[in-house]
Structures are given as C-alpha cells and as structure tokens.
Amino acid sequence: MEQVSAPATPGRRILAIALPSLAIDRIRRRERSRSAAPDDRPLGVVSNVRGLLRLTAVDARAVAAGCQAGAALGEARGICPELRVEPADEHGDASALDAIADWCDRYTPLVGLDGPAGLALDVTGCAHFFGGEKALADDLVTRLAAQGFCARVAVAGTMGTARALAWFTPGGVAALGEEAARVGELPIGALRIPDDARLGLTRAGLRTVAAVAARGRTELAARFGASLVTRLDETLGTIDPPISPRRPAPSRMVERRFAEPLAQTEAALAVLRALGLSLGRRLELSGEGIRRAEAAFFRTDGGVARIAIGLGAPTRDPDLLLRLFRERIDALADPLDPGFGFDMIRLSAPEAEPLLPEERDFRADEREIAARDLDELVDRLSAREGRGRVLRAFARDAHRPEAEAELSSAQGSRAVVWAPLRPEGEPPRRPLRLFARPEAVDVLAEVPDGPPIRFVWRRAVHRVARAEGPERVALEWWRVDEAPLTRDYFRVEDEAGARFWLFRDGLFVREVRHPRWYLHGLFA
Known part of the structure; x- marks a missing residue:
C-alpha cells in the first residue's frame, strides 16, 4: 500500500545518514576487535543472486583492483586473484544499523531507520546544542569514522531531499531555497524507483531529477504510474514522508x-x-x-x-x-x-x-510506615528481579475458585481487601491453596447426589469418616459463550484425619449421565 505523505512542514530539519559500505565496515570492525593484525587484502561481500554468486559490496582496495559491486564472483576473481570474500549477513548488517541508531540518540530522540543502510534524524530545534547544523553533521561523521563506519550526512527540510543528497552527493547542509536546485542536478536514481521505470526514463532522454520534474505530472503518472510522481515530489521536498522513530520520545x-x-x-x-x-x-x-x-x-x-x-x-x-x-x-x-x-x-x-503535596502526621501509625516500607521493598525487588516477577494476588469477579484471584504486578498496587467467606471463629470453608489443576478421583457414593463414602486418589484408598456440603458453584450467567458444568463441592475427612476438598462436576441426570469427581485442594 502506498504511504500517504504530508506537505512539507516549515522549519523542519531532517538529517539523513547514508552508510554505503555498512557491510564492509562491519566486517572490518569485527576483524579489528578480534585480531591485532587484520587481513588487508581486497574484500568483497558475496550473495546468491538468481543462482549466481555476485558481489554485493566491495571495499576501496577491491575497487582499485578493478572489482565492482554487482559483478559475478568468477569474473571478479579473474580480475583480482587475491580478492577474499565474506558471505552476506543481512541480520548482522541490521544489528549494526540498530546499534548505530541507538548511538544517534545522543543527537535527538527522534531516530528512524531508512532502508537497510540508512538513518533519518529529526534535528529540528537540536542543532544549536552542537554549534549549528554543519557542526552537528561534522561531529556525527567524525565520531562514526572513529568507530570504523564511513558515513555521508546531509541536512535538508524534508526527509526525501535529505536522503537524496546523502546518497548521491558528498553531503552537507542544504539551505532553505536551494534544496530543489541541488536535488535537480542528481541522476534519476535518486528517485528510488524500480529498474523498469528508470530504464524507461533513460530511454526517453530524462537523466536528471530536474528533467523529470519539467514534465507534466499527468503525463508521468499515465506513463510510469502514480508512485513515480510521489517519489519525485518527496525528493523535491514538495511533500514530506513521516519518520517513524524507533523509540518513543520521553516526556x-x-x-x-x-x-x-x-x-x-x-x-x-x-x-x-x-x-x-x-x-x-x-x-x-x-x-x-x-x-x-x-x-x-x-x-x-x-x-x-x-x-x-x-x-x-x-x-x-x-x-x-x-x-x-x-x-x-x-x-x-x-x-x-x-x-x-x-x-x-x-x-x-x-x-x-x-504528584501533589500531601499532608503527613508526625505521629504516623504503624500501618502507614509498614505500607511505605512495603512499597519500597516492592520497587527494589522489581528493579532487581524484573517487574513481571514480583506479583500480588487480586480478587476477580468470578464464581469458579480457580478464577477468583489473578496474579499481577505488585508495583503500583495497594493491598487488596478480600471479602470474608466465613464468620469469625468458624473453620475454613475452602483450602488456602488449590491445585494448579483439579485431579480426577474415583468415588463411591451412597446416592448419586450425595457425598462420597470412599475415593481413590493417586492409587491410595481413602475412606470418608465425615463430610460437609454441598457448596454449589455455577458459572456466571453473563458468560454465555461457555457452558461448563455445575460443581458441587464437599469437605471430607478420611479415617486418618486428613481433610480434602472434592467436587462433583455436573448435576446428575440434568447435566450429565455420569458426573466425574475431582480433588481441588487439601486442608492443612
């Protein structure tokens, strides 16, 4: 889908970075970090293009020896026998470009990727911190060169203009009013159009951006498509494609x-x-x-x-x-x-x-002090272990016992007040801890609707001495998309004194013919 560009914004300044030898620079940089005596032979990067190995990038020594990007590997070796090659690594190049983009945050937080070997920085209102746009561009190029990357930098009012100047000129700062003239002298490759459109323009005798711009927009769109007109307007700075920052700008x-x-x-x-x-x-x-x-x-x-x-x-x-x-x-x-x-x-x-000022009593009670200490402890644990690993249980509006609580980050939350399930002094109606999943048991009951008199759990037979229940639990009426069975929970105690929490899954006859039984938790 064609991206919609906005009209150029007055006063906006974009710095474009072109890294034409990113792959070569990445390899040389890696070799220097691993060896005190790197290999200085001519270097090329090779990849499989339609079943044929071709050079996709070459260094200055290889160019001096007669090699060029796009040549077949066999032909290049015939010209330069000492040529050594490295396989293309798109992932490695992308990682290197990401690292450079992270480093460029020192100039502006609005840094976006621009193709596989380019970056775009919105430096509007930032240049004066570095002594002006030219000083900023020179500083960036110098620092990247010290890191081992060869870069060309151009500053203009729109992203399309800055990109074209960075890739097809030595770079520099384009002052307002001279951008169109400087871009007009560039070859039609600066328009970033497909090969067939570029070939058609060349055959028509249109070899520069200015020559293409002199033709009517309707004529160009009818012959080469609307995308050519869009690329032309972006390059001339008539419209300005947006920059998508890699990281949101902090407030x-x-x-x-x-x-x-x-x-x-x-x-x-x-x-x-x-x-x-x-x-x-x-x-x-x-x-x-x-x-x-x-x-x-x-x-x-x-x-x-x-x-x-x-x-x-x-x-x-x-x-x-x-x-x-x-x-x-x-x-x-x-x-x-x-x-x-x-x-x-x-x-x-x-x-x-x-964060508004709050009044605090000098005689703060123990609860306030404990709450502040707990909040600080949670912050420290979250900083050390990670926010997603310090959790607190929160109540949910659900009937099923396993769904009544959920774990969420403890940071920024306050203590949860749980509604009591039993009057004070009564024994617990439910276990404090439930199984992650209810475990199936084999049950023998006197009547289908009654409590169990014996059950087998994990191959052990338990004879029931006492039983309480049922506590009937059904699904919420508003969850019409699900149709689970009604549960009848029983608290049972075996002859050895161990207490269990079991439930029958489904109402006899009304929901299922033969309900199954499960053990959901143990009372301490």
Missing part, C-alpha cells in the same frame, strides 16, 4: 556531556544522582513525578547501555532513583562496563504522573 529528560570520558562506574552513578535531582526539579514545576525512569550510558566506542526501572508510585527523590538503579545494575547478567569511558549520560522519564 522529560536531562543529560550531561563530558569533555573527558568517565571511566569509573561509581562516578557515572554520582552523575546519575545529580541528573535525578535536576529532573526532579523540572517535574516539580509541573507537579509531576517519575513512574518509569531510563538511564542511558553512551560510550566513546559507540556502545549504549540502557537501564530502565519502574516505581509503584510517582516520585522525585533522587536517592530513591539511585538505589533502584543500583539494584538493577547489580542484577545485570553483563555488568555495566564503561569500556573506554562514558562521554554522555542521559536520564529520561518515559512515564510521569501527577
């Missing part, structure tokens, strides 16, 4: 950059506390508190470590945040490694909620 965030990288984890945590204090002050102005926090540690070698925590109640306490982050870091399978140092640390609040 609040603070960060700190360092002239010299931090090589100690404790120093990084001290900075994190200071950021928590700064973020808390900002949230205080809006009357909000943090419900979910994320710390991002950007390393100089391009690695990014992200650590997220959740809280049961909104807070602005930096010491509490630091304690929870420490719990989370201590529980990591891979410890937080500064490597060559962190050059930026960011603290963001993806989730914030209103």
